[in-house]
Amino acid sequence: MIEILSIFEHSLFVEMALASLKSIGMDQKSLMALSLNLPPRSKRHTSTPISYDGYSRTDLGFIFATAFGVVGASAGFRLYWGPIIWGIASSLSGFLIGFLIEYFVLRHKKQRSLAPKVIMIIRCRRDQQQQIEQILWENQALGLTIIES
Numbered sequence: 001m002i003e004i005l006s007i008f009e010h011s012l013f014v015e016m017a018l019a020s021l022k023s024i025g026m027d028q029k030s031l032m033a034l035s036l037n038l039p040p041r042s043k044r045h046t047s048t049p050i051s052y053d054g055y056s057r058t059d060l061g062f063i064f065a066t067a068f069g070v071v072g073a074s075a076g077f078r079l080y081w082g083p084i085i086w087g088i089a090s091s092l093s094g095f096l097i098g099f100l101i102e103y104f105v106l107r108h109k110k111q112r113s114l115a116p117k118v119i120m121i122i123r124c125r126r127d128q129q130q131q132i133e134q135i136l137w138e139n140q141a142l143g144l145t146i147i148e149s
Contacts, residue, residue, distance in 0.1 A: 003123050006136045006144035010035065010116040017139035021122065024131060032121040061099035068094025117142070 008014045014033060021031060072090025076083030120141075124132055129146065136144055 001123060001149055002126055002129060003121060003147040003149060004129070004132055004136070004144055005147065006120045006122075006141045008118045008120060008139070008141055010118050011140070013140040014118050014120070017120065017136060017141070020135045020139065021132065024128075024135070026122065026124065026128075026132075030123040034119045034121070036117045036119065038116055057102055058095075058099060060102040061095040061097075064098030064101075065091040065095035068097075 008017070018031060018033060022028075069087050069091035072094075073083040073087030075090075076086030079086055120136070122132055133144065
């Protein structure tokens, strides 16, 4: 006997995977689906600029600040206030643009990762492993592992 553990986002694909597994002869005793709880709202939004995935909320701002600063300083040789003032001004505006893009546009993508997850545990025979893995991958499993007992 082996156990297959898989993780899904909480969606209709979990129900479709369970229905497909039951249609190939898996009984209720060999299937288990557990929903993971999300952390409390106060724990999700931290006041630090670095999120738990290792990506800082200011990275895009610094990238834009560097690019804009180089262009602004280069153009500043021909403009009235000179390269230092134009480099600083364009760096600040680049940082602001990058930070606003990160805050408003890319924020939606990161919030999606906070969606509830479902762990599915399937106990099966070794000869059923390939078929079950195929069903799980077809139904948008985020990942799976096999535990041999």
